[in-house]
Amino acid sequence: MPVQKKTIFAVGLFPDKNKNFLRNLCKRFRVIMLRGQCFDPGGKYSPEAVEDLLPEEDQQLKSQEFNWELYRCMKFTEQQLRILLGGSDQSQLTKEEYERLFRTTSMASLMGHVFKKLTERIKIDMVVSNADYSVFRRPIVLEAKKMGIPTLNIEHGFFATTIEPSALIDKNRMPSLIFFSDFVNLDNQIEKEIWEKYYKLSSAGRHIQFLTLGTPNDESYDLDIAKKDAIKALGLEQGKFTIMVASTWIEARNAAAPIIGQIEHVEYFNRTLECLRNLQQEQPIQVILKLHPAYSTKEVYKDAKLYLQRYAESIGLKVGLITCKHISKVIAASDLIISPHMSSILWEGVMAGIPGLLFPIPSFYFKTYRKDKLNESNVLCRRGILRFVFNEQELMEKISYYLDSKNYTKFKRDVVKLCADKQISFEPVEEKSRRICDWIEKFLSTDTPPKVIRVSEFEDERVNMFFQMGKDLIRDGKFKEGLDLLSQVLQLDPRHSGALKLLGELFQKSGQEAKAKKMWQLAENS
């Protein structure tokens, strides 16, 4: 009797990055996806669309339930605005803002609903997502976790260049921890060590297990492409030292990003190009301007390319190529990479034997990390494989350093040693995809698979989190919001001694001695 394939619900795989992985997944498992996210991976097997497996009525939201949740979400948002804007009267959402919230939440809600309905009909053995923090994946990952279905997140970026927590200015103000699935697959040991350091600092996310099965991107650095072939294919000149100036993608994760971060990103290009112009007058160098894949939309690419062309021309810099594609060839053609951010491209460069310089965007780095610690904040920096530069002079000096072939040879030796120490080697995507599928198969075939933590087990963490938030708000003079949170803490845990004591102090300060005493007594008895 043939063995029945296990069923995987795959969410958010990228058609331009995960064809190989999906092909492997479909070969070994029954794969179900949302129709809008389905793509043909090539090969004999394809994913099934969830919409084909559910009757029409199961694919619609119950409006009453959704409306209530939307109302709560709206009220919560207005409360957040009051806190953020200091009790401002601008906390009410406009019609337009409400409609935007409605559109996104109804889409997200429908995803969660459809998934829940599917599980009533089909046993889902695992949910595999790419980037589980995104709104296009999270509802399904969250619902799966509630039901105790194992979740695995694969990634599409490389994190080996991430700054370690040792460089944080304030350990309580660290970059947000975004992963959520039970298992998070990373590319290698360096990435795992960094993320584990961050997650150890936090009370949240202790359930996550990091795997290092390799990040299965279809296109990345490729050691089989010879430099001279890449140079020829890209229409560049042979025999010149080729410098890639990479861009990043400024996500709107904080209030500075859409304005200050974006301005600084363009200024990073201006400043770097001016340095390269000076260098080009003395040295045989050629320049590639490599835009982030997020620029690949026709209009965005056209705007940026024209800007860079005109700027380079205005300062007298000759640019060999501006592109947001051909990543493997562009890496193979380059001798040095300059980046404004700890981007994946720097790691891909290291693996291809190309040194990298990080010329950081100030509003991203200097508010979060200690500038003096940045060059010691990561194993790559500590070993001199990656360097932060903080001004034009340092940038010029470091480029000149790598123009010296002795230094370049030393760099290559250092990379070989790092890879040996961390047991890292170049592997094609097929190998990584196969290894992830092997792991899933093994995990699902175990009689007693490792325990997956259900969401309800986060209860204690949540209580403590609310208490901490409430305390912080009161310390900052936001009494109403703080008290609101403390009362939520006591609703969840009426014997929470910290909340009771704090309330006692507040009552005492406001002259309500009797109430204060009662709180302290309760705290003592708890």
Next chain:
Amino acid sequence: MTENLKLMEEIQRLRISGKIQEAFILISAILKGKNVGRDELIEALRLSILLGENQMAYDIYLTVKNFENFNPQKVIEILLRLKLSLKNEPVPELDNVDSGSSSRWCQSYLADKQDPVYESKIQDCSIDCHDGTVNYEFSSLCLSCNQSYTVHISRSLMVYREFYCPICLARQFIDFSLLKHHLTKSFKGEPIEKTDDYNAYLADMETKLNFDSVQDNRFPILCQYLNVDYTYYLVQLILKRQLKSGKAG
């Protein structure tokens, strides 16, 4: 016809709000119908020019110029832009027009063959953040016809763009330095000082939002579904209020 009139109003609204493709889809639907009049064809002609579809524009022109009630005087800008875009095709209707009532760029061209590129005068900005992407909507003034229109910029301020005013078809440009000037002017003082606080709060919230996974509590389930997208949404709301308020201006 009433339906066409409503659609025409919507098309004009879309055109001025920078949604040229959407406007063109609607006008194409009208052109497929029976009651196609002069005004619909002129709108289609203007949209074709805005989209750079010059041959299509010329074909429409050949049809519309034969309408009995076609008055070149009322569409000088369109005819002149068509002539300049096509280079080799004749547009004889331009020979007898009076340029006095036309927009500044037309007068300039008809007087001394200059086709100036005007700076797009930014007056206002709104920001939309979704799935990490920032979309900017700039309300700009055309310095040729003194009318407002919208420019959409997505993902990055690394921009140099030349385009036609969707109303009078004057050449316009917008670039990083204009965007930077407007945004830094609008986003200064208190908001910049408060940005660190906002960011600390948002980063903190993002982690908590990520792990607070039980319903009926501080984070409503829909916020949990949105996860980082909820932070993007809050960023958008904050920036909108900052850019709008007197404090930010």
